[in-house]
Structures are given as C-alpha cells and as structure tokens.
Amino acid sequence: MSILVIADHDNSSLKQSTLNVVAAAKAIGGDIDILVAGENCGAAGEASAKVEGVNKVLVADNAVYGHNLGENLGELVAEVGKGYGHILASAGTTGKDFMPRVAALLDVAQVSDIMRVESEDTFVRPIYAGNAIATVKASDSIKVVTVRPTAFDPVAADGGSASVEALDVVKDAGLSQFISEELAKSDRPDLSSADIVVSGGRGMQNGENFKMLESVADQLGAAIGASRAAVDAGFVPNDMQVGQTGKIVAPQLYIAIGISGAIQHLAGMGDSKVIAAINKDEEAPIFQVADYGLVADLFEAVPQFEEELKKVL
C-alpha cells in the first residue's frame, strides 16, 4: 500500500519536519506520495518533488487551504487519503489540529506522535509525558499517524525527481475563517529543528534578563527556549515553551539555564544529544539528566559563559 505524507510548508518552501516525516514513511515502506495543500504553494510543491524517495507530489493550491484551517484540510486529506494505506503528518500544531478530523471522517483511529516504526501497523509512542513508552498496533485499514519529527533523521531534501500533479479538489467546510496571525519574528533558527537550544527558566527572574540568553544564542547560532514556569510567569511568549505540552526538541546541545527540570520539561528535551545545565540549586533534578552540570548563580555564570565562548569560537 502507498503512503501519503502531508507536507509542512509555508507555501514558498518546505519545512524540515516534512523530511523527518518522509523518513518515518520510508521506515514503514511503500510508495510515498506528498500532498501539498496551500495557497500559491507551487514552490513548496516543486521542493517536495526533489525530496529523496518520493514517488508523486499532489498540489492542492487554493485560497481555502491558505491558513491551514483544520476543517478544510481535514476534508481534503480524508478525500485524497482514502486510497492510501497510511496518512502521515508532522505532530506540530497544524498536524495535531487537522489529523484527528481526518481519522474521524474515515472512521479510523489515530496514532499520535510516533517516535519509532516497528512494522507497517505497529508504532512506538510516548505516553504520560514520556515517562512511559507504549508499543501500539493499529487494526484499521488506513493508518492515520502523526510523527514526532525529532525522532527521525531527515531524508535528503534533493536527489528525487517525483512527478507533480495539480489537484482540483476544493473543500471549503464553511465552518471557520482566518482572522489574524501574530508570528514571532526572529532571525534565529527554528526552535524545533535548531542544532543548539539555549533555554531559560524561572531562575531568569524576568523577561528582561532573557536578553543575556539572546547574546549567548547569537554567538552559538542557537534557538531560545523556555520552561513552562518562565512562560507562565510572563517572561517570554508561549511559542518558546519546551515540554510535554509545548515544543519537543532534540538538538545536538541543549543548555538549560535556571531551569529546575520538572518531568514535564524533561519530556520536551530529554532526547537532546548533550545537555548542559547551569543552576544554583545543586539538588535541581535537571542535574540528573545533564551531561555537564555547573552549580552557579546564572547571573554570574552566563556573562562569563559569553566571554569564554568569545575566546573559543
């Protein structure tokens, strides 16, 4: 059976998470098609055709798909996907929004946030904030699956030569309308796919102090994250939250600053390759998972850290 991957994109380019999801599709095995739904998304369609191992790209280019409204995407994907054995999307906020609608419309279960493929119907996924790992088998004829991107190494963005087909399927559920969007503008790498993440917690004391982390992040080319405590305290916006209910990250290096390390936070960054932590409380749980721990007052240590980085970078 073939696999349909729903592309994550911004109309003009493909997001890296799509490459991770295609990797999960490869692990399942079978022909892989990509569906690009958007508005003026031809460029994202062309980029999809170059992805390694893709058979065919379907492009649904219409204003009704312009803002990722879950009602419209749900109907489109259920219609296009019913001829496939698997429908896969990234477990970002877009996939989490429309994929359960697809599953319900097809009357099948969804397997959320998989981190490993055991076989074409058996998947491994975290439950209880990652404190337990479940192996689940899906019995429906169509498997609707969301994929944790950081758990799969991306396939190559080029080397493929898939055919591109325009889809003339317009699904306007008429249930919702886009009103506005406030997106954080940043020149830094995307938090979910950055190689280095510098995160601050309650210990930062206020939003102003996050500027210290910005200078460190700029030196390292890192993204900036935060614990739920820092977000709840209003230091930084919610899209910076790393954890069970925020973003899941797995960078090469995660630097936790003033973060105690609640289990819900560890669920969001525990798969990082190397973890460094700076915290003045030597009993903080973050030190139980950190490869390198420094017990120090962050307000002294972070400026020193920046100075030391200048010497070596």
Place this chain on the structure above:
Amino acid sequence: MKVLVAVKRVIDYNVKVRVKPDNTGVDLANVKMAMNPFCEIAVEEAVRLKEKGIASEIVVVTIGPKAAQEQIRTALALGADRGIHIESDEEVQSLEAAKLLKAVVEKEEPRLVILGKQAIDSDNNQTGQMLAALTGMGQGTFASELVIEGEKVQVKREIDGGLMTVGLSLPAVITTDLRLNEPRYASLPNIMKAKKKPLDNMSPADLGVEITPRLSTLKVEAPASRKAGIKVADVAELVDKLKNEAKVI
C-alpha cells in the same frame, strides 16, 4: 446558551509514573487520581462564561469507571450545573470517546463544547477534533482566548511560531491550552452543594455506541534513562568540555 464540558479522570499531575513490571501498562493501583489539568481549564472557562452572563447552563460529562464520578463532583463544585457520567470500566479510546460525546451533543444541543486539548495520560490530543468532525462543527484548538459575540466565537490559538485567531460559527468545539485561564479552587460550601446537584448515569450502550478499540497496546516500557553526567567546577571548564569533549560547539 448551554455549554457542555468534557472532563477526564487521570493520574494526578504530581504523581511519579511507574511502569508495571510485566510491561502491560502504568501502575495505577493506590495512585492519586485527579481531573486532567486541561479539563480543569475547560471547566473554569465555562464557569467564567456563566459569570459573564453568556452561558446559561453548564453540563459536565465524563467517560470512565465508577470512581470518575469524583471528577464530575469536582466540576460541579467549581460551578457546573449538572453532570453526565458515561460509565465504562473498559479503556475508551479517542474515536469512541468522540462518538459517545457526539451522542451527548445530539441530546443536549449545546452551543459550545469545551474540552482539554489533551489528557496527560495518553497524550493523544485527538478527542475534541474528532468530536468536531463527527458533529460537523468548527474547532478552535489550543485556545488561549475566547471572545463570544452573538452567534460567533473568536478563538486565539497557540500555534508553532506564535498565535492565530480564527472565527467560528456556533455551535463549535473549543480545546483549551494552558494559558486560557487559571482555574480556581472549589470552596468547601460549594463542595457540599455539589453533592446535591443532579448527576445522570448511563452506559455506552444507552447512547448506542459500541466500544471496539482499534488500537491495541502490545507493551509499555520505562523510557531509556539518561545518566547524570559530571559536575564542572566553573564556566571555563564547561566551555572546554562542550568544545573538546562533547564537540558540540
């Protein structure tokens, strides 16, 4: 207008989760249970709508074993008016939960249905969206702000990269994110009063829904544990280790 809130009984947020030695699941024997935190936010939002004069009645529904009645009573103590307990000792998966809730929606005809975005046990994040699809309603998922005006609701949603506002016609389904509100605590007099509020008990069969799980859990394991590394003496050593030992900068 009538608001329906769905709540789930789950392991308490603060309890350390332990996997059973035979790998069949998580040990829930003698473990403190509570209302799912996102469901508490859903109840709170409904109560605030009632306090603003927008909601006229709050109906709270749960699906679960006999003991899940406690979570209904908690919601009633927080300000819900009456409860519906769909009693089932079996595991009810998201799709079946959505079908049961759809049957309740058809009976109760609420203008707004509020659910938590995910339960902290299965971490699925599915039921609200499935319910919306099955009932043909629009959905405002991961909501951080609701503004209701007449027959419309504007929902500010937490998305990757920021916030997005959508407009929905009522009836609609809302799923709550963490920053929608801060739930209150129930007062003792309200806890006493909640004991007298009406609570209907029914079975999935009463609602015409057959529970047929599509997913089977083959095993549940503890995650690979990460070992604590070393403590470094100062910042210079930290930078040296990151550069020369871990080679990540």
